[in-house]
Amino acid sequence: MSLTVFAMTGASLVGLGIYGLLALPQLLRRIISFNLIGSGLFLFLGAAGARGEAVDAVPQALIITGIVVALAASALAVGLVVALARRSGLVVLPDEANPR
Template sequence: MSGVTLYALTGAALVGTGFFGLIAARHLLRRVLAFNLIGSGLFVYLGAAGARGGEADPVPQALIITGIVVALSASALAVGLIVALARARGRAMLPEEDVGG
């Protein structure tokens, strides 16, 4: 197994774990962390895809750097909104859903 394949599989595992956390978690901060895990997995996978020819391609590297900056700012905005919601409601959890009628 080559290093590129290992990075691609690691990225896929991070995306899968983050997707599970995004669906399973009710606490909003855990959902933000799961969303960041998905983004990190995509960055790792994109970096592996950019290194296929033996020499690194600068376009995926630029996309990764830009994505990291956007993910950081979106995470800061999400945490700020969660803090404001927690102050207003007293908790940072999603409400219980009534499944039965």
């Protein structure tokens, strides 16, 4: 029962994140969407490790590593977004067809 809850929550987080990626052009919101998708996947992975009698420790190790990777990626992305906003005032990527 609880496993289904974890899986459903993970799936909803991934769905929310994908919606954000597709619907929101602001770069900061896209970064948050990426983090939502990542968290949903990690939740799913954690639930996958809790199936048998004993708890499988490998997914926990993978999730911790994955969180560190996601943190590093988010930090670099936010840094780039801030640098772009300082330099050009843009908070969205300019359109290829009609650059501002």
